Amino acid sequence: MSQNKSFYITTTLPYVNAEPHIGFALEILQADVLARWKQWELGDGNVFFNTGTDEHGQKIFEAATRTGEKVESYVEKYAQEFKKLKEILGLSDNLRFIRTTDERHIRAAQELWHKCKKDIYKKEFEGLYCVGCERFLTQRDLVNGKCSIHNTEPQLLREKNWFFRFSKYEKELLKYLEDPKVIIPDWRRAEAINFVKEGLEDFSISRDKSRLTWGIPVPNDDTQVIYVWFDALTSYISTLGWPDEKGDFKKFWQEGHTLQLAGKDQVRFQSLMWQAMLMSAGIKNTDQVFYHGFINSGGQKMSKSLGNVINPYDMVKKYGTDATRYLLLRHVHSTEDTDVTWGRLDEWYEAGLVNGLGNLVSRIMKLAEDNIDETTDWDTHGYNFSGYTKEKLDEYREDLVMDYIWSKIAELDKKIQDKKPWETKDKKVITDLVEELGQIAYNLKSFMPKTSEKIIESIKVNKKPENLFPRQD
Template structure:
């Protein structure tokens, strides 16, 4: 049996509500998952939330809340967002799920049996924002440059993961594209990072951070949140999550075919995670796709700058179709991209309402008013053309949409040139022929749009079936 095409997003950290970057990553992964399904490939799409760690613990504490309730609350917002964005995931994993905790502990023991975990006294600077120990050379004026915070000085006994043992093997796997890094320019960056990589502390003192998965056989320690979180990908790869004992062969969906992640956490996925897999005897991930950040008029969005855009608001103002369209069409998948409110409006008014919505409307009104019989015109093939597949496989979402809009433009030109509303009186067979061609165009357009704009595509299909025109994008 063919293995599922296994696609993952990063799991969102629940120390806050979702921001626009989460929405972006959900949508990228969803477009690809829907595209694969359209090809007839069995897909398993995993997304979810990362709930443990010091940052969540402290945030809950500072808000006077029980940490579990706090995690539940924010998880609720993430679930709500995936629902509003029409994300077609197969599993929404939580790192507090029972099967995940079991998998993480099973995995820990496997790595330990391999001799890759050892206890060491450690003293270092810990940035809670990054959930990571920092080297002194990583700090600017004694502060974490990302969070502008002075890291805590921590001295404790921790479990260390022998990452250094896998550096050579990893280098080869990355160089030979066994682990494929997309875009390619991230590969050199990764090889440089790998050069500097050292053994990693993978546990925390329970006294300091009680919110985590207990380390098997060590009552004083919980797992480091990254060690725990990365394992979600393996947990979701098990086909029978309820079976009591775990064997390596249970992870039938592994390896992941495509892991979609942001550039800030790229190295955790491409180094630590892959080394963990090798240690436990699993194949590495097949492909890691790294996307950029969304900026607002060229500026990074942040709470401190007060320019954060709430994805729920964007959905409320222009609808989910416009948001999905904007991200796919106007944000380059592998680079940072700008959110421009005026372009967001234009996407709705011009691209969607005018180019596409009007075309469908004019066509349907004309056909129904004149009772034009379009039976006999062949329907669509329901097959994606080569140009489409080639671009999708290279994550050229904007280029695919641009091609689809060329077809829309073509249909509009034909409509205006042939003037079927006049020809229905003077040359009915010719008018019927023109409308038949436009009908076929619209069926194809809707099919091609379905991975990008699933609910719109459904609505167009419905209208083309019932011939009952309904305005898709009302004037606002």
């Protein structure tokens, strides 16, 4: 992958019918670490890091209607909510943000429609529609007549819609999926292959305006709006200025390495529907899609009715930005489901940060401050990323890199116990400890940028920093 000079990374675009969810915080943090890492590897201006908001569709229209607000001001309010995540989670300065209500996006979605025109046809259709899923359900999506994900009764809809010839792309999709790099983890690729082998049904890509007006108008058909998925998936290239094929689109999509991050329930949308749309339009397929697991709480899916929702704002309020990054990036498995409760978060915070990294920094820098000449010119430019950090970041296993860094922290703790520098005042031992602490801080750069900076700064001035991770009351 390192042969590419540019790198494109995007999260999925969350629906704006609720406040940012912890699962999305995980996704955008995972993306942020990789964006920072690639920025370091490829240099300024060679990474395009994208997120945004998915603002059309029936689900959002209904949510807005329930609040009595106009849908335009409703989506505006939530889009701002999502933009705030940048500061709250300490995301890279160069994060881009696309809204599916942006004029340039609307033009792109309509242009993609044109490009796929040969595979689009109109037919009368009757089906069971789940608003939660924003799609028609098939028999295998139903349990006792209800949506298996939302446990709600779908609506029976009969209307004339435009359809996309998904079934035509079975062979081409199977060929795309042959490459083990296109989906991470690999067993999700097996899942995608199975989906295709079970047979693909053409899917509806428009809705009748008599039912839903909140969407992008179908070109040359006043009676229909574009289906929300067809619309939203286009955002991955509209953010790059497509249909303009020069500029960012050329640099990042055509000539760069493209990586999408998504939750594990997204395989059919990101790796199949979207890829078939790209094939139809004659646009290069996504190089890789990475799927993360779900965060549950107390053995159950988080839900308002169960009262077990943990939201990223509350986490940051309680632990701070970098500690929240630590908790989600280390203790949530990169690709499997993880169970998180406030009790567990408290324990992880205490063990890894208060008694772990925070305590280590205080101990070593106190020794340095007391025993090493304050005019010492510490070389903080000689740090480097460990081979393991590089290898695992290239596999997108951020949790493993974090575990590795914390094993180094434990080694240093043990070294202090063994060598007792507070008794011996051995300058060589203390200097080595500071040097190794600097390496740890440097390897934390993409994960906990502020903390990494603070530690390196305290080494430069040879002074113990203020308490990095205060004990929780």
